[in-house]
Amino acid sequence: xxxxxxxxxxxxxxxxxxxxxxxxxxxxxxxxxxxxxxxxxxxxxxxxxxxxxxxxxxxxxxxxxxxxxxxxxxxxxxxxxxxxxxxxxxxxxxxxxxxxxxxxxxxxxxxxxxxxxxxxxxxxxxxxxxxxx
Numbered sequence: 001x002x003x004x005x006x007x008x009x010x011x012x013x014x015x016x017x018x019x020x021x022x023x024x025x026x027x028x029x030x031x032x033x034x035x036x037x038x039x040x041x042x043x044x045x046x047x048x049x050x051x052x053x054x055x056x057x058x059x060x061x062x063x064x065x066x067x068x069x070x071x072x073x074x075x076x077x078x079x080x081x082x083x084x085x086x087x088x089x090x091x092x093x094x095x096x097x098x099x100x101x102x103x104x105x106x107x108x109x110x111x112x113x114x115x116x117x118x119x120x121x122x123x124x125x126x127x128x129x130x131x132x133x
Contacts, residue, residue: 002085003085003089003090004095004103005092005103005106005107005110006026006027006030006085006090007093007095007100007103008095008099008100008101008102008103008104008105008106008107009026009030009091009103009104009107010022010023010026010090010116011100011101011103011104012104013025013026013029022088023091024088027078027085027099027113028078030085031074031077031078031081033091033110033111033114035074035076035077036111036114036115036118037114039118040121043118043121043122044121046120047113047124050070058121070107074079076088088129105131112122116131129132
């Protein structure tokens with residue numbers, strides 16, 4: 001299932017502005033989706049069990065350095081995923097164009113669902129902060 005979603009993303013990223021880096025774009029999108037799950041778990045733990053997790057400990061430094069640190073946090077996950085989902089496996093495409101498009105659309109629906117879930121988890125915090133002043 002995951003491989004088919006990745007193949008759909010690879011198909012999507014093989015055209016347009018990312019046509020030169022479809023594999024990098026595919027794995028990066030998957031890493032960001034995994035990070036969204038970590039954020040969801042963190043928010044749920046805080047909301048339901050009052051357990052606070054500092055996801056990305058950041059020293060008090062310039063914003064550019066914070067982006068650099070964030071990239072360094074993602075790097076091991078990226079390299080692990082490139083070993084599990086190799087370019088050869090992702091490119092090995094025995095799916096039709098319609099199946100690839102369906103898998104691509106499923107990934108984007110899944111991404112939107114995850115964003116919606118984060119919004120729902122944060123919604124009471126946003127509403128209460130707005131009216132607590």
